[in-house]
Amino acid sequence: MKIFSASQMRMADEVTIKSEKISSLELMERAASQIFNLLHHRLQGAQIPIHVFCGIGNNGGDGLVISRLLVEHGYNVKTYIVNFSENRSKDFLVNYDRLKEIAKEWPFQIKSEEDFPTVQYQDMVIDSIFGIGLNRPLVPWVTQLIKHINNARCFTLSVDIPSGLYDYKKPDDAEGVIFADVTVTFQLPKLVFFLPQTGGYTKEVEVIDIGLDRNFLHQTPGIAELINKNEVVPLYRSRHKYSHKGTFGHCVLIGGSYGKIGSMVLATKAALKMGAGLATAYVPECGYEVLQTTVPEAMVITDSDDELEEINLDFEPSAVGIGMGLGTDEKTIKAFEEFLKENKAPMVIDADAINCMAKKPELLEHLPLQTIITPHPKELERLIGKWEDDFDKIRKAQEFSAKYRCVLVVKGANSLIIYEDQIYINNSGNPGMATAGSGDVLTGMLTGLLSQGYDPIRAAVLGTYLHGSAGDLIAQKNGFEALIAGDIVNNIGQAYLELFRQPQQQEQKS
Ligand SMILES: NC(=O)C1=CN([C@@H]2O[C@H](COP(=O)(O)OP(=O)(O)OC[C@H]3O[C@@H](n4cnc5c(N)ncnc54)[C@H](OP(=O)(O)O)[C@@H]3O)[C@@H](O)[C@H]2O)[C@@H](O)CC1
Ligand SMILES: [K+]
The missing domain is CATH 3.40.50.10260 (YjeF N-terminal domain)
Structure with missing residues (x-):
């Protein structure tokens, strides 16, 4: 609307x-x-x-x-x-x-x-x-x-x-x-x-x-578009009978450090649940067993012991999601920079990968066209500076998006998806989703959509909506407080089905 x-x-x-x-x-x-x-x-x-x-x-x-x-x-x-x-x-x-x-x-x-x-x-x-x-x-x-x-x-x-x-x-x-x-x-x-x-x-x-x-x-x-079910249903791409797992891409999720491997588990599972054909998790050595045990559907490549120092892939990924639990060590920033210079696949950049870019803004020059960046308000401030009020924030985010040709998903109660002069306001989700790991799930979900060939703006809008909608389905059953990020991943399938369940009433939710 x-x-x-x-x-x-x-x-x-x-x-x-x-x-x-x-x-x-x-x-x-x-x-x-x-x-x-x-x-x-x-x-x-x-x-x-x-x-x-x-x-x-x-x-x-x-x-x-x-x-x-x-x-x-x-x-x-x-x-x-x-x-x-x-x-x-x-x-x-x-x-x-x-x-x-x-x-x-x-x-x-x-x-x-x-x-x-x-x-x-x-x-x-x-x-x-x-x-x-x-x-x-x-x-x-x-x-x-x-x-x-x-x-x-x-x-x-x-x-x-x-x-x-x-x-x-x-x-x-x-x-x-x-x-x-x-x-x-x-x-x-x-x-x-x-x-x-x-x-x-x-x-x-x-x-x-x-x-x-x-x-x-x-x-x-x-001046903006409010995103409810009616707006996202046309974005969904149905699957053909003769498609195979190659059709839906092989994405890679890159991140994790000692004590923060769980973020990679959530993101990798979310990418697969969104429909990516294959997913590889690229993590430090300490994450190997955790990922192999908790996400047996994924493949795992490891780097050095406790944090990433090098990102060497032996395949061309269809999409990349990077930043969950990554850390901002100098060596990691270097590895990220080298990777950015090589990579041509569509990307989602989150959490510490955003902080790496805030520390070293030259990295922004290497982003593939329409890279999705998913900052929470503090991370956004590190990218665009302080703002007077929300309207000023939107203007600054639009300028940033136009300068680097990137899609910003500004996370919040109503997440904003901003691409140059386009503004989409997501209207799904609830306060229970302000919980650890919720952002890692979103990054995995968006990567899963990019992997299947969704263009970045569609992926950002549909993925953010489905993330909120999965959260709403949990809240309907369990309330806000008990909602945890793993439940969002588990409800992705239901959120897809919900898209086609019943026509939406002409009613708005603030
Ligand atoms: N759009 C539609 O389709 C329809 C719209 N409709 C209705 O019209 C409403 C908009 O009406 P509105 O333009 O007359 O303005 P409103 O908000 O009543 O303010 C009145 C005037 O106050 C003034 N003023 C401003 N700030 C001030 C201040 N601090 N202290 C003192 N004065 C101040 C300023 O006039 P100024 O003095 O600047 O000339 C302003 O014009 C809209 O919200 C909806 O309810 C429906 O009826 C039908 C369909
Ligand atoms: K009024």
């Missing part, structure tokens, strides 16, 4: 108004009535106090429509106008008058802290203060109002985006943003819902289709 910027959303709005020959007011009515329907369906007329906080722009206008419909259906509603500006939008004003016509109680004006209403824990709040139009810091009393609403800790529904969130940078005050239980957002999800610094402002996201112009949505490239 595409993600648009605020200006693209505004453009979609305008195009729809022209192509459908409807007014912006009608579009607002259509969008906001859908939120009302959702609420009505769940509340079934319950008489809990509902506080609707409306700004003075179109997000506020949406709030006024919801208020009116709630009043018309006999709900216990209080409407507030948050007067942060005199510049009221046209459609706000029309809906303001419409509400006044039918409501017994006129909207209450909030102009300063003295006007703040009491909101109780058992009440409900509809947050329609700011939408995607927020473009500068809030005046202090509006920040206070947001904190006042948050303090009530009552059920809060944000319209389109939690108020106080920009769609292009982190908030000025981390506490000056509505903490929403659910955000009902129009037509397409917003990037902020999936980034570590801002994703936590809403527990759930529901995307509602408000019928914006299909052609425009289809033809306009988004």
Whole structure:
């Protein structure tokens, strides 16, 4: 599913108004009535106090429509106008008058802290203060109002985006943003819902289709693509009856050092479980017996005793995964450099191989085109330097990717796959996957896909999704805490099957 910027959303709005020959007011009515329907369906007329906080722009206008419909259906509603500006939008004003016509109680004006209403824990709040139009810091009393609403800790529904969130940078005050239980957002999800610094402002996201112009949505490239099942199914390549193990390549996993051979066991097994035809593990001598015993399907080549000092392969691999438990000893860096100069096969670079490159950036010059690099945030920082906020991080990662023509898989709650100006946001996975060895499994999985001839961007997107999906299958059975990396490997088969099990519901998960 595409993600648009605020200006693209505004453009979609305008195009729809022209192509459908409807007014912006009608579009607002259509969008906001859908939120009302959702609420009505769940509340079934319950008489809990509902506080609707409306700004003075179109997000506020949406709030006024919801208020009116709630009043018309006999709900216990209080409407507030948050007067942060005199510049009221046209459609706000029309809906303001419409509400006044039918409501017994006129909207209450909030102009300063003295006007703040009491909101109780058992009440409900509809947050329609700011939408995607927020473009500068809030005046202090509006920040206070947001904190006042948050303090009530009552059920809060944000319209389109939690108020106080920009769609292009982190908030000025981390506490000056509505903490929403659910955000009902129009037509397409917003990037902020999936980034570590801002994703936590809403527990759930529901995307509602408000019928914006299909052609425009289809033809306009988004700023990012959210990856759910629907997006990855077309990436899967089915197998032919007459294929043989040579068809699926012979990959090599390189890494391991004394005490860190387990990472290689996980990665090697994962590559095979993903469908690589053959896999060789290249490890120091100390890893030989461990690998032969725990992954009998793999072949093993060994180097010196406790860490790698040389990488000499006696075959041309179809793909390489390197870095798990590798260490960053000078001799290992040298071996890695020599290997990079020789190697032509597609690669996945992880963990200590990333740290080796951070120590010796010249290594980056030798990467094969579209090498996949899979850093966690600390490793990423070693590659691209510090960032201001998540948006700056993405920009810097894009520049890095363009400079070295590499695919970055930035690991996190929603891993980002970045290739030059393309951004994919993985939407599978869960907090249980923040566990030792989870990254080693991912590297093995991506190597397994490259081995079968998947191109690197497809491999990165499909592999990251399946990794998260395998984790989700475990969490459904065992919960988050007991999830360990070996279970992810064991569920790769189920994750493949899950791709084709049932069509996905039109529902978003944040
Ligand atoms: N896209 C669609 O298809 C549809 C969109 N719809 C809805 O429209 C919403 C966007 O509405 P919006 O553009 O009127 O902006 P909104 O967020 O209400 O802000 C209001 C104005 O406040 C101002 N302002 C900004 N920052 C400020 C600050 N710190 N302190 C004070 N003032 C500040 C700024 O105006 P400025 O003063 O800069 O001229 C801004 O314009 C969207 O989220 C969705 O809910 C639906 O109705 C239908 C379909
Ligand atoms: K809002």
